[in-house]
Amino acid sequence: MIHSHLDEFRTMRGKVWLHRCLLGLAIALTCFFLVLSPVRADVESDRYDGNIFVLYAGDGSLVPASSTFKAALSLPKPVILAFYIDDSRDCKRFASVISHLKDFYGRVVVFVPINADSIPVKDSYQPDEPGYYYEGVVPQILIFDAENQVRLNGKGQVKYEELDDVLRELFNLEPRTSSVELQRRSYNEFSGEMAE
Incomplete structure (x- = not known):
């Protein structure tokens, strides 16, 4: 026992x-x-890493937007409306282009980045609502002149130079005589910026 x-x-x-x-x-x-x-943010994935403007453009001031789209249209300035989503590799790549535009035109243009997932689903939209212009593609960027006329409606990876040309025309600036295409350069393991 x-x-x-x-x-x-x-x-x-x-x-x-x-x-x-x-x-x-x-x-x-x-x-x-x-x-x-290691925790990594990856510009080459469709994974959600956080706010794309902070992580990949080094510009946390873009989101939340400083103005609503409706309020921006009432100002006597051009408006840049940019549709994006945080879990898109194409939007992650394009975030630095928008940030670079803001570096040069931030005082004279109103930037309104809109997360496409936040657009309310409705049968129809008014011209002062972002959903009126959204075409179901990200990234999508529109440039409005000071009279609220669409001067550019770009989808996908629109080159900085193409956007800059429209803005130079709006502000009656001299055209670029020569320009080196912007290339991505990493300045830390989380953020990237565009360099000449």
Whole structure:
């Protein structure tokens, strides 16, 4: 009888030890993946990493927009309306183009970035609502002149130079005589900017 209780005790002690070892291993693996594995923002993925303007353009001042679209149209300035979503590699790449435009035209143009997922679904929209202009493609960028006329409606990876040409025309600026195409350069592991 004592031997059977002793064998039962050894078996139970062995199970407890095994259970504790497995629990310790599970905790160690969890800590390894949560603490030691690198967290990366990836411009080449359609994964949500956070706000694309902060991560990939280095410009957190773009979102939230400083003005609503309706209020921007009432100002005597050109308006740039940019549709994006945060989990699109194309929008991640294009965020730095919008930020670069803001660097040069931020004081004279109203920038209104709109997350396309936030547009309310309706049967019809008014011309002072972003949904009126959204064509179901991201990125999509529109440039309005000071009289609220659409001067450019670009979809996809519109080149900075094409956008700049429209803005130069609006402000009666000299055309570029020569321009080097902008290339992405990384200045830290999370953000990128455009360089000449």
